[in-house]
Amino acid sequence: MVTFPFLRPRRLRKNKLVRDLVAETTLFQDDLVLPIFIKESINEPEQITSMPGVYRYPPNDKLVNYVQDSYENGIRSIILFGIPSYKDEIASSAYDKNGVIQRAVKIIKDSFKDKIIVITDECTDEYTSHGHCGLVNYNNGCYVIDNDESLKIHAKIALSQAEAGADIIAPSSMMDGVVKAIRDALDGAGYNDILIMSYSVKYASIMYGPFRDAAYSKPAFGDRRGYQMDPRNAFEALKEARLDIEEGADILMVKPAHTYLDVIRLVKDHFPEYPLAAYHVSGEYSMIKAAAINGWIDERTAVLEITTAIKRAGADLIITYYANDIVRWIKEGVPF
Template sequence: MFPTTRLRRLRQHPQLRELVRETTLSPRDLILPLFVRHGQNQKIPIGSMPGHAQLSVDNLAAEIREIVSLGIPGVILFGIPAHKDADGSDARSESGIVQQAIQEIKSVDDSLLVITDVCYCEFTDHGHCGVLTERNGHVDVDNDATLELLQDQAVSHAEAGADMIAPSGMMDGMIEALRNALDDVGFTHLPIMSYAAKYCSGFYGPFREAAESAPQFGNRATYQMDPANALEALREVELDVAEGADILMVKPALSYLDIIRRVKDAQPEVPLAAYNVSGEYAMVKAAAANGWIDEQRVTLEILTSIRRAGADMILTYHAKETARWLS
């Protein structure tokens, strides 16, 4: 009789489909980005990211309690300071906006994992990810000078109580520099989640509104990766592992599922995160608002596909609503 193997047999009952499901998605797989700004009693909606807002530190408590109640294990913090300057001094200040936010979150619920983005684009008046230099009439980010600033920023986050740092600037040698800086002052236990393969992507547009971090000239193509390159991503992650990264990240996620898979295959023993970025979120929200897609179904499908590709955890703006849908 033909066919003897009928795969539809395992699809006949909803409970059976669940039993044979290969990839799972849980609130415990998700990390929620938060935007923290200066001021008092501030909750400023982000127009291109419905459902998200810039929050002042005094408005964090209710947000943190909700996140914990939904079973989301962690957040990653991005700061919008009151003052920006050429070298982003607020980023490494004891009283900086991120440092204040860390302390507030820990006072509300110490069980929540607090990750901090370690970069300078939100803090510099030029919007680039480090200190600038000029060579042959061309202005660019000075890699090695920026490493020193990143070291100071990471240590200040650690001293404020961060549970993990996540450097995102794509500076060469940044993981070794940060590992050395943290170890030198006694934070040998603090893990580093590296934005190891971060592409120069058009999907970051809404984030730049949210973090007020758009570059004032040029772009970030000299330090973020070319979207056409895959082998280069494997070189980046290999270097970061050798330098001491505890967790790797691919960013963006949805258009880079192949990169997630290749990184996971190349480094199966290292936990892998993927960042489901602002543009990916905004497209789903816009299509859903127009009635063109089923938002819940599409969101869960996207996040499941990121997990299926090999991500162990997902940074996503969909975290709260996804947690409610999965509960």
């Protein structure tokens, strides 16, 4: 006589050892990429008001020490964002060979050689007086972003980052054709072994707010909706990803992450053979942090649940301001 219920899924959740044995998704420390802000005009690290626990670093030994601490903790991959002292209409400090990012890449590479992967965000917004991700043409009080002229600048920036020693260039402008423009420039200069991690599927998201405070990169006028994707669209992500693959991207990215798990799953299902990054962005960080500071949420469990969900959705790597904390928490043992 079989008693009801015959099928008992709860057996697999019986205790932590059984749950660990059958878990489908595990977060590893080498899945994580740590973002670092580097500001040219400071000598000491300064905390970012809207991102408690995240700092801007000067391009000096303070930065090297922070990378060293992160390295000892287990971080093997970082993505750098530059905050220059000088901005103009054409982002000239973004391709200056003594620019803030070039200097930062050099000192990190001098100290760490090939022990750590250095990724550089490739964009113009932090370097331009107008704060846009391309060049702006003004016309009777109106403005347009000049896509094709912008490509030349993006190629120049990418090349100068490669010359400084970057391992991976990450174009984040969402300009049409930017991946090919960069690939051609890198190959033309003999940098055919430098990878491109494209922000292929980047939404025009309110979640970048704290980053723009951190990097002083809010557009001076208008917004980014003319180049970043519309949050209402999911299938359009496949078009963007496909074009970037055709243009030569090595790694694709969906950004933000937590708010776009459906898109991560969609892109991974359609292009499983391409590594997929997901960027857990500043606003996603700050929301958890604010709740944690107020004692409204258990930060460790919340962060591990969310980042594991991002991986479960299909991300192979996760860019997150929580990277160092996650590495520590993984070592302590996950709470599931």
